[in-house]
Amino acid sequence: MTLSAPISALAPALALALALALALGAAAPAALAQSAAPAAPGVSTLDVNQLFATTCGWCHSEGGREAGKGPQLMNTKRSDDFIRHRIKYGKEGGMPAFGTTFNDADIDAIIRYIRALKPQQD
């Protein structure tokens, strides 16, 4: 029974495939991993709606519209600086730190998403 290569060995191939897909202007196929950190530091290509369904929504329910394990984000009274700091550095036992995952432009996009949150229409 042959075991396959460890995941670390796959990373270069994935990165290459992703770069090719982006260079061709194509959306990355579902089976290919995407990068959360774009090459240019001042640019964000983050799909924040998808980000909540991928990562944030485990704690911030309904795309951030309702409280879950974490607080409700819609209509938050927290300042942009507070939110930016919390995303970057996290909070022990609560919020993970995303400072090495997202650049400043990504975090600005997340803040814009939070500020634009409205109740969902059924």
Next chain:
Amino acid sequence: MKRRTKGLAATVAFAAGALIAATPSLAQQIDTARIAAGDPNDWLTYHGSYNGYHYSGLDQINAGNVKDLDVAWIHVPGHSTRGLQSMPLVADGILYYSGSYSRVFALDGATGKLVWSYFPELNDALVARQTHSPYNRGLALGEGKVFVGTVDGRLIALDMKTGKPVWDTQLQDSEKLTVGFTGAPLYAKGSVVIGSQGGEWPNRGPIFAVDAATGKKKWEFLTVAGTEDAKKTWGNDSWRTGGGGGWMTGTYNSADNTVWWGTANPAPLYDWSGPDFMTKGARPGTNLYTTSVLGLDLDSGKLKFYHQELPHDAWDFDSAVGEFIMLDRDGKQLMVHPNKGGFIFVYDRADAKVENVWPIAQNINFVKTIDPKTGELIGRRDFGVGKVAEPLCPHISGGVSWNSGSYDPKTGLYYKLGQEWCMTLEVVKTTPVTEPQVQLNIGANFKIAKPPSGEIYGHLDARDPITGAKKWEVRYPEPPLASVLSTGGNLVFLPDTRGIVHAYDAETGKELWNHNDGLGHQGGIISYAAGGKQYVAVVAGFGGMASDDYAPTFGEPYKSMPRDEGVLVVYSLK
């Protein structure tokens, strides 16, 4: 979806034990035979013994005198971020347990006096990035060592007498993969087995075996596409980011040298394939060996047999619950295993052939049922993109928890918790993120919801483990999350989420005693003897993936309950 080897007869002798030693046993090497023998004075492995009973044969504390049970001593480990979730172990009167950040303590079992402690230096920047962290669910003992995993991907062996590190092996590139180890290792016959976190983390969820003497890796089994046959069950190369893992502790059947281990779910948790999941969606196919029970050869890691409990799991109802109970009945040698979806699977111990399946949760609608003869899912719900009209039951925290029930060989009853809750769900198409570090891949927005039958609740059931026939039930307004302990004293102990430890009559379910530990429970409870006296040890301390939902859902006492505290409370008769 099953593969079997030639039937190997599995025989595990049940080491019955209702004795209590008047004097402490002489310290002796902890080996496979000693763990299998299951001396009730000790608690040598996560599940008590390899038989997985979570049962102590001690009867000094019993239904007649449990009213006199009181706190003997406590221990505060400190820095208990997300509470305490571990299962203490005891050997020769010394209690060993772990807390958050894989802190390990050895304490005198009679007094709580510190023998030694060990605080590993962790990759703090990585820990800060993790979601399912920094809790630790327990240790393994063997060959004069204490084994503990870390959230930054290491397995460490400590000298049992001094707490000094003997070896420290980096098994995973957690810096890249983000996840590491939170589950307790399993020691058997010179090997230490440990499974990675995973599930919604787009990796391939390995299970490792390490040489107990040297720390050198013996083998690694990838729960996602770990064989060429399995790779074919992942369309569009989705195995590259498939999830999987084995984050709780399995067991070992010495009769055929087989490690039984439950595996985690595939990623994303929720697929948008709809009913055409074999050809469409994020991961077309059955997605072997996720949400499966594996039989691995201890020495080689070679897959001997498996049963995939939920082919193409689209609900995060994985098989990673580590509880495997070995029972013999009517000439059959069986293995009982709970699935997070709220079903209890009963297998032939030789090859994981399904012998029965019965539900312990009442509110289940991800399938209509599971065929008790074949294990086939009947009437499964597979979602497309968008809002799911009828709430999904059970909730993502499961119809059963990762913590363990208890089997009492005297009553023949299995004491197991069921959880009644559901969730709203909106499935969203996602793309797995692996750069610069791997990120969660859920694939939905969701929120906890009441079940159609009314309020959320939990229940402790006393059932026949093979047929599921129920003898009694106790209900709780909030689902308890901790492990259950039964003892030779005709007692069942259940630590609840409000902080109360309950003791029930094992035959009737009548409550005989309770005590408030001051913090919610979500970890282990054991019994042992030291100096000829019986003790019950339980960890208290709330916080984590399931319990963090309690404050917004139930309010007090959870809103004001700390989620960064923990205490080990040890009881004995006054």
